[in-house]
Amino acid sequence: xxxxxxxxxxxxxxxxxxxxxxxxxxxxxxxxxxxxxxxxxxxxxxxxxxxxxxxxxxxxxxxxxxxxxxxxxxxxxxxxxxxxxxxxxxxxxxxxxxxxxxxxxxxxxxxxxxxxxxxxxxxxxxxxxxxxxxxxxxxxxxxxxxxxxxxxxxxxxxxxxxxxxxxxxxxxxxxxxxxx
Amino acid sequence: xxxxxxxxxxxxxxxxxxxxxxxxxxxxxxxxxxxxxxxxxxxxxxxxxxxxxxxxxxxxxxxxxxxxxxxxxxxxxxxxxxxxxxxxxxxxxxxxxxxxxxxxxxxxxxxxxxxxxxxxxxxxxxxxxxxxxxxxxxxxxxxxxxxxxxxxxxxxxxxxxxxxxxxxxxxxxxxxxxxxxxxxxxxxxxxxxxxxxxxxxxxxxxxxxxxxxxxxxxxxxxxxxxxxxxxxxxxxxxxxxxxxxxxxxxxxxxxxxxxxxxxxxxxxxxxxxxxxxxxxxxxxxxxxxxxxxxxxxxxxxxxxxxxxxxxxxxxxxxxxxxxxxxxxxxxxxxxxxxxxxxxxxxxxxxxxxxxxxxxxxxxxxxxxxxxxxxxxxxxxxxxxxxxxxxxxxxxxxxxxxxxxxxxxxxxxxxxxxxxxxxxx
Amino acid sequence: xxxxxxxxxxxxxxxxxxxxxxxxxxxxxxxxxxxxxxxxxxxxxxxxxxxxxxxxxxxxxxxxxxxxxxxxxxxxxxxxxxxxxxxxxxxxxxxxxxxxxxxxxxxxxxxxxxxxxxxxxxxxxxxxxxxxxxxxxxxxxxxxxxxxxxxxxxxxxxxxxxxxxxxxxxxxxxxxxxxxxxxxxxxxxxxxxxxxxxxxxxxxxxxxxxxxxxxxxxxxxxxxxxxxxxxxxxxxxxxxxxxxxxxxxxxxxxxxxxxxxxxxxxxxxxxxxxxxxxxxxxxxxxxxxxxxxxxxxxxxxxxxxxxx
Numbered sequence: 001x002x003x004x005x006x007x008x009x010x011x012x013x014x015x016x017x018x019x020x021x022x023x024x025x026x027x028x029x030x031x032x033x034x035x036x037x038x039x040x041x042x043x044x045x046x047x048x049x050x051x052x053x054x055x056x057x058x059x060x061x062x063x064x065x066x067x068x069x070x071x072x073x074x075x076x077x078x079x080x081x082x083x084x085x086x087x088x089x090x091x092x093x094x095x096x097x098x099x100x101x102x103x104x105x106x107x108x109x110x111x112x113x114x115x116x117x118x119x120x121x122x123x124x125x126x127x128x129x130x131x132x133x134x135x136x137x138x139x140x141x142x143x144x145x146x147x148x149x150x151x152x153x154x155x156x157x158x159x160x161x162x163x164x165x166x167x168x169x170x171x172x173x174x175x176x177x178x179x180x
Numbered sequence: 181x182x183x184x185x186x187x188x189x190x191x192x193x194x195x196x197x198x199x200x201x202x203x204x205x206x207x208x209x210x211x212x213x214x215x216x217x218x219x220x221x222x223x224x225x226x227x228x229x230x231x232x233x234x235x236x237x238x239x240x241x242x243x244x245x246x247x248x249x250x251x252x253x254x255x256x257x258x259x260x261x262x263x264x265x266x267x268x269x270x271x272x273x274x275x276x277x278x279x280x281x282x283x284x285x286x287x288x289x290x291x292x293x294x295x296x297x298x299x300x301x302x303x304x305x306x307x308x309x310x311x312x313x314x315x316x317x318x319x320x321x322x323x324x325x326x327x328x329x330x331x332x333x334x335x336x337x338x339x340x341x342x343x344x345x346x347x348x349x350x351x352x353x354x355x356x357x358x359x360x361x362x363x364x365x366x367x368x369x370x371x372x373x374x375x376x377x378x379x380x381x382x383x384x385x386x387x388x389x390x391x392x393x394x395x396x397x398x399x400x401x402x403x404x405x406x407x408x409x410x411x412x413x414x415x416x417x418x419x420x421x422x423x424x425x426x427x428x429x430x431x432x433x434x435x436x437x438x439x440x441x442x443x444x445x446x447x448x449x450x451x452x453x454x455x456x457x458x459x460x461x462x463x464x465x466x467x468x469x470x471x472x473x474x475x476x477x478x479x480x481x482x483x484x485x486x487x488x489x490x491x492x493x494x495x496x497x498x499x500x501x502x503x504x505x506x507x508x509x510x511x512x513x514x515x516x517x518x519x520x521x522x523x524x525x526x527x528x529x530x531x532x533x534x535x536x537x538x539x540x541x542x543x544x545x546x547x548x549x550x551x552x553x554x555x556x557x558x559x560x561x562x563x564x565x566x567x568x569x570x571x572x573x574x575x576x577x578x579x580x581x582x583x584x585x586x587x588x589x590x591x592x593x594x595x596x597x598x599x600x601x602x603x604x
Numbered sequence: 605x606x607x608x609x610x611x612x613x614x615x616x617x618x619x620x621x622x623x624x625x626x627x628x629x630x631x632x633x634x635x636x637x638x639x640x641x642x643x644x645x646x647x648x649x650x651x652x653x654x655x656x657x658x659x660x661x662x663x664x665x666x667x668x669x670x671x672x673x674x675x676x677x678x679x680x681x682x683x684x685x686x687x688x689x690x691x692x693x694x695x696x697x698x699x700x701x702x703x704x705x706x707x708x709x710x711x712x713x714x715x716x717x718x719x720x721x722x723x724x725x726x727x728x729x730x731x732x733x734x735x736x737x738x739x740x741x742x743x744x745x746x747x748x749x750x751x752x753x754x755x756x757x758x759x760x761x762x763x764x765x766x767x768x769x770x771x772x773x774x775x776x777x778x779x780x781x782x783x784x785x786x787x788x789x790x791x792x793x794x795x796x797x798x799x800x801x802x803x804x805x806x807x808x809x810x811x812x813x814x815x816x817x818x819x820x821x822x823x824x825x826x827x828x829x830x831x832x833x834x835x836x837x838x839x840x841x842x843x844x845x846x847x848x849x850x851x852x853x854x855x856x857x858x859x860x861x862x863x864x865x866x867x868x869x870x871x872x873x874x875x876x877x878x879x880x881x882x883x884x885x886x887x888x889x890x891x892x893x894x895x896x897x898x899x900x901x902x903x904x905x906x907x908x909x910x911x912x
Contacts (some may be wrong), residue, residue, distance in 0.1 A: 089632040379799040382738030452717030498715030
């Protein structure tokens with residue numbers, strides 16, 4: 001099964017502009033940056049959360065709290081797989097209670113990851129509000145979940161995959177659509 | 181019973197025969213052995229072309245379990261297993277319930293064998309009362325009743341003074357004292373052989389020394405008393421060396437070995453399968469090699485199975501808790517033919533010596549030869565017959581064997597006792 | 605690296621990659637102990653049966669906590685003694701339990717090979733929580749986790765295991781596990797407590813404590829059972845603790861950063877002087893917390909997969 005790049009959806013500049021816009025939207029809605037906590041999901045969501053956090057710091061002068069969430073233990077598809085997925089660690093060093101938490105992920109697809117992330121977050125404390133920021137929304141929701149901040153809306157077919165490549169992990173910043 | 185066995189390869193070491201000959205049986209006895217025998221018309225004929233005709237095999241170490249443990253085996257089932265395995269006679273050990281330490285039990289065994297048994301049964305009497313190792317059993321009466329040897333097999337007589345007295349007392353009866361050599365203190369708690377395998381498995385092991393120490397002691401006592409000592413189920417290189425040296429010195433010592441101690445090592449215990457659990461335990465490669473060498477050169481006089489049937493529930497479960505013992509009557513001859521004779525480790529005449537001539541001589545039994553006048557106890561082998569060991573098909577009530585699933589070629593084909601066919 | 609096995613019977617069966625998989629998973633799960641709500645839904649609806657034939661509050665409790673924090677239903681079966689005298693055979697007990705559809709059975713038994721026997725007969729996964737003197741894999745895994753946490757790595761370290769090696773399942777599991785991770789293992793004890801051909805396990809054997817621990821990065825002290833005096837293995841507890849017990853004085857000749865570990869429970873004053881057990885060298889309590897994390901990881905890897 002090989003994936004082929006069908007089209008580039010965002011280049012380095014486009015990606016950066018999207019994140020900048022998201023950062024401004026978060027700050028605007030929150031009425032400032034201090035109260036906001038960014039929690040990135042899995043690997044790339046964490047990187048994006050850190051970048052957004054840096055941008056908010058540049059805008060407001062103070063850096064928001066940034067944490068990392070591993071949702072493996074909350075997945076609804078454990079037991080359907082032949083072998084257990086690898087568990088990574090959750091690092092949230094600030095209290096969740098009463099905070100405005102913005103979950104950050106790279107691609108929003110069926111919505112199941114976000115459902116698991118919300119359950120995981122609730123087990124750590126009771127936030128005042130949970131909002132969702134995603135770089136790409138590719139449609140095909142299976143649960144009633146909607147993002148608050150979107151980098152790019154991208155209609156896709158189920159056979160396609162959306163790959164988000166980031167400098168810190170893949171050496172380059174771009175978003176591409178691939179054929180399965 | 182009149183039978184003519186035609187055209188088989190007759191292997192009779194006692195008579196110095198290894199040739200294609202006919203065997204003429206009249207009234208249950210060997211009448212004549214020769215080429216192209218002209219027997220009366222209408223005599224029952226067995227076409228033994230391509231088969232091997234031998235004096236009946238004798239297993240001198242069998243546990244028939246009756247009286248008292250009939251749920252494990254009976255004289256009926258045990259002797260049928262023996263016949264199927266190619267044996268025309270068995271000597272049965274005394275650890276029944278009650279123990280065969282008085283003539284009432286011996287008489288009972290012989291009476292049952294007469295009615296229920298299909299092969300000859302020779303009882304072995306206990307050395308001490310109830311096998312407790314503290315008081316002599318009534319050896320004179322046991323001998324008179326028909327016991328062919330004395331043994332506390334299953335247990336070792338730990339008291340050297342008592343064992344000396346037993347050997348002395350037994351002298352006039354001309355029967356051997358058979359030793360189960362196992363120093364129970366040294367062996368203490370050991371469920372398998374002590375070595376690297378037991379270390380890895382975390383199972384308490386009994387060192388070879390537990391056997392060697394007792395073999396040495398018993399040989400010295402035999403030397404002191406002049407008794408005929410027979411070492412049961414010898415299994416270690418050390419014990420073999422002791423027997424060899426003793427024989428060279430002229431001590432009246434003989435020894436037997438089981439098929440499993442010739443073919444398996446303690447490596448098979450890694451599965452924790454209690455079908456591999458018996459006493460003495462399976463030993464190291466070095467010990468197996470020493471036993472094979474000794475069997476070939478005659479230091480070990482015979483093969484005896486130590487057929488020890490148990491109920492399934494006594495064998496399944498944790499290894500350390502399982503009963504000691506496996507069955508052997510139906511697997512011995514096929515395994516020896518395939519694993520020792522076929523690859524040329526042992527030739528056929530030597531095998532027949534170890535299974536027939538040897539035991540007969542050792543226990544002073546009629547049998548072990550096809551000389552005219554001898555009882556027509558005959559084992560006929562088919563060296564080409566292929567087999568798979570299937571415990572579910574055993575005649576024995578016991579099913580426990582480490583050889584389940586083994587395959588090979590060479591098996592008993594027909595067994596006759598007094599000219600009467602008892603198997604198949 | 606994820607697992608593809610039904611049972612965890614011993615360290616001998618695992619390869620280095622599988623061991624690292626458990627250690628990494630356990631490290632990730634350790635964080636749950638620090639939460640206010642110590643629960644994740646991962647094994648919700650799964651049933652874990654603790655079948656303990658040997659009484660053991662600590663290990664059983666550790667498995668119980670591990671299962672419950674993962675939201676599994678944990679049942680404790682405290683079966684008595686050996687099959688032989690108590691009536692119901694091991695296999696019958698197991699079959700009865702299986703009829704209740706557990707997902708994992710954790711078994712501790714005094715007979716080596718008992719978990720292997722169960723694993724052959726049960727459809728569900730079997731975890732060996734200690735079988736006779738054979739293996740205690742979760743103990744070895746938590747020992748490795750503790751060492752890796754404190755030292756940062758495993759390969760190239762020197763570990764000395766001291767005490768009754770002959771009767772110790774912890775020693776055997778530690779030896780197998782540590783060797784697979786590139787650790788050099790030395791065992792030390794009086795010759796009566798070192799099993800036959802022990803060096804063939806790939807370890808150095810020493811009969812002098814001081815020499816055996818001089819260069820050790822980690823010292824694992826084993827518990828000495830009082831029955832050993834009856835069996836003629838040692839003359840007295842007094843002599844054993846003088847010669848083989850660890851004291852602060854003896855530790856002065858060791859590496860300053862040496863770790864002291866013990867599978868517990870500690871015989872204070874016998875194998876460990878009380879001051880040593882309470883010293884900064886000791887990581888015994890870390891072993892206990894890591895025990896829960898490791899057992900969570902093992903249950904996760906066995907109970908969650910499709911084969912269950």
